[in-house]
Amino acid sequence: MKDVSLRLPAGAITGLLGSNGAGKSTLIKCILGLIQPDSGSSERDDGNRLGYLPELANLPPSVSAWNVVRLGSQLSHAINSHEAAALLSRVCLDEQHWRKPLRQFSKGMRQRVALAYAIAGDPQWLILDEPMSGLDAMGRKQFLDILLDLNRQGVGMLVCSHIVPDLVRLCERVLLIHQGKIVEHIDILEHSMAEAETLENRLMQIACYSHE
């Protein structure tokens, strides 16, 4: 990463778009403190609770969805067991699956459990690294709906993805990242819904151009 400077407005959804190896995950890890930058720092307002959905959400396979979310609520002390159960419903996981070990779950179901874990701490901010990769069309739509619902309740998000249509539907602004630098800020809200496809094409062009 070089000369990266950004401020994330509270309650907004900001997207990070870039090709593979552009530095999206590295930037997210720097923000989370998982990678120590050579110089510079990331700061967040005092008391801001943070939820993180990593790209590789390797939840322990022998543990049930119920126990994963309960662990999240115990670690964060933000919610109780009843609210933890409500979280699993909120991420559209049928009750019949709650007590099953995660090894029996599909990729999409595991991703929902990981999201439930991330929001178990009742976060004000969610950082999502490729949250919809590997999901089918239905799974992506459900996931998008859940995220938009969370945002309506005031949860701000930083979403890293290389899937342009998902970012267009989800984000208020998108930061294009290339070779460790933020090369363009695109304000999605400035465009009307009718222009969404055009914007999507533009983002695609930039992404392709950057990739080259």
Next chain:
Amino acid sequence: MASTAVIAIGAIIMSNLFLLDTVKVQLDFLWLGMSLLGIAYALIIATGMLGQDITQGIAYLFLPHMQRHAYLLARILGIIAGLLLLLTLMTLVSMLSLAWGLNHSSAAAIHGVTLWAATILGSVALLQSLTVLSIVTFICSWASGPIEMMLFSSAFTGLAYLLPSVMQAMTSHVVMTQIPGWTAALIHAVDYLFPDMTGAQLALSVAHGLPLPPIEISWFLIAQIGYMMTLSAIGFLLFARRDL
């Protein structure tokens, strides 16, 4: 759990292959079993868990909610709890095995050995395993993958066992008088890099019913605890700064 029973039964079978000193043989075998079990647990289970946590992103589940040192400490304490459980069980099973041996041996073969010998051996094995765990903590705090962690931890532990005999020869008076001062200092420095694994000497005394000199025990305890605390502290400092 099954391995503790196998070791205890194996000690009885092995000791019965001998006509004399059956209790000594039994204790030697039990010590070997305890020692290997504790070290294997520390090396395989701890390296596997920490390796998985770091390389497969399991640590990401915990780190947004807690400080790195708290996370690593909790992980290490969990591993120590498992180790304590395993070695306590091994000690109890060893006591049963030893009780059988003492009841079926002549007074001459017992050599003043009591049931407490198994407890002392269990404690020494625990200390050694904790030292190996500190080595694993140190290696896992900077190594990048499970294979690298396992390889370096095993090599470090292996060297700690093999080096004393080599160092004894290298630091002999004959050698020291023939080499420059800085080389001698370097050799001594290398010696201090590795933990004191002379627990086997104490175990030998226990097995032979010999009195344990308090100074030797105190030195062993200080060296072992001091080494593991220092190495663990370095491991925690490195882990706080590593990229995840």
